[in-house]
Amino acid sequence: xxxxxxxxxxxxxxxxxxxxxxxxxxxxxxxxxxxxxxxxxxxxxxxxxxxxxxxxxxxxxxxxxxxxxxxxxxxxxxxxxxxxxxxxxxxxxxxxxxxxxxxxxxxxxxxxxx
Amino acid sequence: xxxxxxxxxxxxxxxxxxxxxxxxxxxxxxxxxxxxxxxxxxxxxxxxxxxxxxxxxxxxxxxxxxxxxxxxxxxxxxxxxxxxxxxxxxxxxxxxxxxxxxxxxxxxxxxx
Numbered sequence: 001x002x003x004x005x006x007x008x009x010x011x012x013x014x015x016x017x018x019x020x021x022x023x024x025x026x027x028x029x030x031x032x033x034x035x036x037x038x039x040x041x042x043x044x045x046x047x048x049x050x051x052x053x054x055x056x057x058x059x060x061x062x063x064x065x066x067x068x069x070x071x072x073x074x075x076x077x078x079x080x081x082x083x084x085x086x087x088x089x090x091x092x093x094x095x096x097x098x099x100x101x102x103x104x105x106x107x108x109x110x111x112x113x114x
Numbered sequence: 115x116x117x118x119x120x121x122x123x124x125x126x127x128x129x130x131x132x133x134x135x136x137x138x139x140x141x142x143x144x145x146x147x148x149x150x151x152x153x154x155x156x157x158x159x160x161x162x163x164x165x166x167x168x169x170x171x172x173x174x175x176x177x178x179x180x181x182x183x184x185x186x187x188x189x190x191x192x193x194x195x196x197x198x199x200x201x202x203x204x205x206x207x208x209x210x211x212x213x214x215x216x217x218x219x220x221x222x223x224x225x226x
Contacts, residue, residue: 034214046215102215104158
C-alpha cells in the first residue's frame, strides 16, 4: 500500500537555525509531491509542490524541497527559521498521478524558540 | 473571495443521529475531497470526487457517504455516527490533481 513517512514528529529549534524535515514515500509510479503547513488553529496552506522538471523546488517563505527519485524522498529545508515558522508541516503524495487520491504523512510539529 | 466553506464549524452530536457536514467552493473546481485529521495520524482521505456524479473512496471511507450533484457542493454524510468518528474534518478542492488544494476552515465533530 502507498504510504508517506515523516520521521521527525517533533522538532524544536532556535531562531536562525537551519531546518530539514524528512519525507519518504512508497509508490513505484509517477507521483506529485507537496508540503503543506498548518499554523495553530488554521487550515492547511500549500508551501510548495513538485510534479515535474527541476527536482529542487522553491516555495513560499524561504522554504525549498528536493525530490530525490532514487531515494523516494522529498525533504523540506529552510536555511534560517523564524519564530513565525512554528507550525505543523505535512508532506503529501498524489498517486496514482491523474487521480485525486492523496496520502498525507503524519506531520511534524515544529517549535521555534525566540 | 475564493474560498472553501464548511458548515458547521463545530458540532456535538449523539451516537446514531444522522448528520451532514456541508462543503461548498466558489472556484469552479472539478476536484473535491474530504479528510479527517486525528492527533498522530495526520490527514486521512475519506472520499474524493473528480467531477459531478464521480466519487471514489479514499483510505478511510467506512461510516461515511458523499454525493456530488453539483460542481460546487460536496457534502459529507454520517448516517449513524459513532464516537470513533470524533475528529477534525477538512474539505478541499483543486482545479487539477497536481495543483494546490484549497482547504476549508475545518469542522470539529464530537460524537458522544
